[in-house]
Amino acid sequence: MIAELVIFIILGTVAVATGVAVILSKNPVHAVLFLVINFFSVAMFYLVLSAQFVAFLQILVYAGAIMVLFLFVVMLLNLTGAIESVQDKLPAQKWVGLALGIALLLEAGVVTAAGVFRQVPAAPPPSPNFGTSAPVGVKLFFDYLLPFEVTSVLLLIAIVGSIVLARRRTY
Amino acid sequence: MLPAHYYLMLSAVLFTTGTLGVLIRRNPIIMFMSIELMLNAANLAFITFSRYQRSLDGHIFVFIIMTVAAAEVAVGLGIIISIFRTRTDINIDDLNIMKG
Numbered sequence: 001m002i003a004e005l006v007i008f009i010i011l012g013t014v015a016v017a018t019g020v021a022v023i024l025s026k027n028p029v030h031a032v033l034f035l036v037i038n039f040f041s042v043a044m045f046y047l048v049l050s051a052q053f054v055a056f057l058q059i060l061v062y063a064g065a066i067m068v069l070f071l072f073v074v075m076l077l078n079l080t081g082a083i084e085s086v087q088d089k090l091p092a093q094k095w096v097g098l099a100l101g102i103a104l105l106l107e108a109g110v111v112t113a114a115g116v117f118r119q120v121p122a123a124p125p126p127s128p129n130f131g132t133s134a135p136v137g138v139k140l141f142f143d144y145l146l147p148f149e150v151t152s153v154l155l156l157i158a159i160v161g162s163i164v165l166a167r168r169r170t171y
Numbered sequence: 172m173l174p175a176h177y178y179l180m181l182s183a184v185l186f187t188t189g190t191l192g193v194l195i196r197r198n199p200i201i202m203f204m205s206i207e208l209m210l211n212a213a214n215l216a217f218i219t220f221s222r223y224q225r226s227l228d229g230h231i232f233v234f235i236i237m238t239v240a241a242a243e244v245a246v247g248l249g250i251i252i253s254i255f256r257t258r259t260d261i262n263i264d265d266l267n268i269m270k271g
Contacts, residue, residue, distance in 0.1 A: 004173055012181050019185050019208055023192030028200050035204050042185075042211050045178070049222040054214075054233050061237050066207070066244050073248045074200060077255050090264065097194030101187055108183035112176050120175035120223050131222075131230065139227045140234065147231075151238045158242035165249035 007048060015041040028074045032067055039063040051131040178219040186212035197263050199251055203244065210240050 018038040025031045039062045046055035111117075129135060140148055185208060192205025214233045221229025254266065 001173075008173055008177060008181075015181065016184055016188070019188040022204055022208065023188060023196060023201065028198065031201055031204055035207065038208070039211065042215055045181075045215060046218055049178070049218050051218045051221065051230055051233075054218060054230050057234065057237060058214075061241065062207075062211070066241055069244055069248060070200070070204065073252060077200075077252070094195045097191065101191035101194060104190060105184065105187040108187065109180065112179045112183055117176045117179050118174070120220075124225060126222070126225060130225070131227070136227055136230050136234075140231055143228075144231045147235060151235055154242055155238065158245050162245045162249040165246070165253050 004048070007044075011041045011044050011048075014038075015045070029071070032070050032074060035070075036063050036067050039067070049131075050126050053131055053133045053136045175219055175223045179216055182212045182216040182219065184212075185209075185215065199263050200248075202263065203247055203251075207240060207244070210236055 015038055018034045018041070021034040022031045022038065025034060039058060043055045043058040043063070046052075046058060189205040189208030189212060192208065193202050196202055196205070214236055217229040217232050217236075221227065258265075
């Protein structure tokens with residue numbers, strides 16, 4: 001219990017600090033790297049919550065593939081900083097956004113801390129292979145076969161869409 | 172095992188961070204990363220409930236959300252690059268050509 005609390009506090013601090021650093025950093029490359037650290041700490045949370053398969057999927061797909069794509073585009077476009085210093089069309093937007101964000105945080109905090117989520121029963125110890133690839137795969141290919149196939153169609157559409165967007169306009 | 176609302180609170184904080192990023196930043200790439208933050212916060216909540224209910228359905232949801240995020244990033248970054256080809260800056264406030 002104490003060990004888990006210590007792990008939670010350390011990982012939670014890392015996750016929140018890197019999340020804030022993502023939205024505050026001027027240089028997009030730094031933001032990408034902070035986001036990678038954030039994804040790693042969330043993957044550690046998945047391991048604590050005995051979701052091993054999803055944790056490694058998180059590291060492979062998110063921290064690996066998606067963030068490499070981000071880094072590639074950031075370095076391709078080379079837009080360090082200069083964008084936002086031009087002129088702000090809606091200067092009040094930042095402050096209104098900040099106020100609304102704090103309101104959202106308070107609302108979510110009150111609902112989470114005081115509401116029905118406090119009555120979620122303490123978790124029974126999971127079976128030893130809970131969250132490993134075998135039971136997740138069985139669930140995926142039996143109970144959720146149709147959503148899985150629809151996912152492949154979605155990926156196909158995304159491939160076609162990005163090829164169409166990236167093509168040179170020669171017509 | 173910690174109570175579930177610890178993890179749910181952390182998920183709420185991460186989600187709010189992502190929302191703030193979309194609201195206060197004007198750089199479309201940073202806004203995209205904030206959307207990824209929000210998706211991750213939702214995934215954390217899914218995994219938390221999945222663990223506390225001892226059901227694997229949340230893991231499947233996270234799997235599908237990751238697929239949707241990958242597709243979204245591929246298409247979105249393609250759109251950003253093709254915008255950047257025709258104009259040199261990509262301040263999100265200047266992209267109002269589709270405004271009615």
